[in-house]
Amino acid sequence: MAGTGFYESILDNDVFKYYADGEWKVSSSGKSVGITNPSTLKVQYKVQACTQDEVNKAVESAQAAQKIWAKTPLWKRAEALHRFAAILKDNKNEIAEALVKEIAKPHKDALTEVVRSGDLISYSAEEGIRILAEGKFLVSDSFPGNGRNKYCLASKIPLGVVLAIPPFNYPVNLAVSKIAPALIAGNAVVLKPPTQGAVSALHMVHCLHMAGFPKGLVSAITGKGSEIGDLMTMHPGINCISFTGGDTGIAISRKAGMVPLQMELGGKDCCLVLEDADLELAANNVIKGGYSYSGQRCTAVKVICVMESVAEELVSKIVQKMTKLTVGMPEDNCDITPVVSQSSANFIQGLVEDAQAKGAKFHQEWKREGNLIWPLLIDNVTPDMRIAWEEPFGPVIPVIRIKTVEEGIHHCNANNFALQGCVFTKDINKAILVSDAMESGTIQINAAPARGPDHFPFQGLRDSGIGSQGITNSIQMMTKTKSTVINLPRKSYTMG
Ligand SMILES: NC(=O)C1=CN([C@@H]2O[C@H](COP(=O)(O)OP(=O)(O)OC[C@H]3O[C@@H](n4cnc5c(N)ncnc54)[C@H](OP(=O)(O)O)[C@@H]3O)[C@@H](O)[C@H]2O)C=CC1
């Protein structure tokens, strides 16, 4: 049960506490935020609605703790992260249960998210040792007009306080994907968990707490993003913002000050199927890549552009495989579970009705019960339909039949989103040429889009993001360079 046993200290009656100064606390606001279970539509959990003063105090504590943490030997920082990872994996069941109840993630996928997060934390510790143990040594005479009388030592130093804002669909994994790189790089972290997913995130933070990090180094401030978000993203004590979510990120990037931004936003991942594709492979990847977690992944297949000569065969394979998808509750490990909120379900329904009104072909009947939407493949989609361009974040996939490969590439590149895409073809030369022409952050060849494995560079172009994630790139962007120049009294050359 969430908030029991190992986790009992994080719950105060029926409201989960927030975490600051190394302690679990009750907000002075006396208010809480309810978290609705997407499956039951009833309030499942409550978290603290923190105040402006509590935000300010968390940032101040982070600034103080970061000074100590930056002087902590790198190997000790890595050791603390390995302890965090082990505790997280050892106590994954309650976190998985919280994921099931607050974001309707199928139980098996919820467990996977927690284990994957432990692995991400450990890899961040190891990668941080590799990256941050090295600096750069430059000599002056490599630049015209200079003799060898200056040595420059360049090293990576922490930014200070990183504000981590993860989204509802991976409230643990996309939190630690920010926290672990920030910590190994010597930063402090203020975490603003997504409201829908906050309890899972707080359980994860308790594992971090039990790993014995300095008090105040990490805090978890709960409350609606719409109420305390601006206060946090515009706070003068924040030195970096790492955000994953929707176009809220675009608004944040316009408000944030002179701080490095790492943004991973929406996607309209295009699946381009060429005439020589392995259609069985393509169909299997559409099923796994398009409908898992009910399509609520930024890397989900969001539109299929298939050459019309093979479209009938591909569509019939996908339709047939869709009949195997189980629809129901996350507790029963169904493939398709309720989407995260009524507003999300209404948005998806709006896109479907627009397509229907404009003449799209439906291979399944539209069916919705509460937030539960049965999977749809919508065919003969045309550019005038909203679903050709917008991100449903649900179990509905549009099919556009194309006459030329260029038509598919154009559709991919004409979208404001540019996160990932994929191309299915047996010709490796064609795959590379098409991949190069698709202007997205990542193109998968002969597989569905995916962020993992978590050490791969992961980035969105255009409206899909700023900067690059993946463990190595996250560590890099959460540091800055410091140069130390040694000026010798005269030129000196190392003799052979
Ligand atoms: N790229 C990705 O992986 C994801 C993309 N999305 C896209 O975003 C859409 C909406 O999903 P959702 O999770 O609601 O995404 P949001 O962008 O609304 O929320 C993402 C995070 O930002 C927080 N937030 C909200 N408003 C502010 C603010 N003003 N300042 C600072 N933080 C804020 C949210 O907190 P709170 O929950 O309290 O509002 C949450 O933690 C999806 O339909 C999908 O299109 C969603 C999830 C993941």
Ligand SMILES: O=C(O)[C@H](O)COP(=O)(O)O
């Ligand atoms: O933002 C998301 O939805 C995730 O980055 C997707 O991660 P995944 O490809 O590993 O599911």
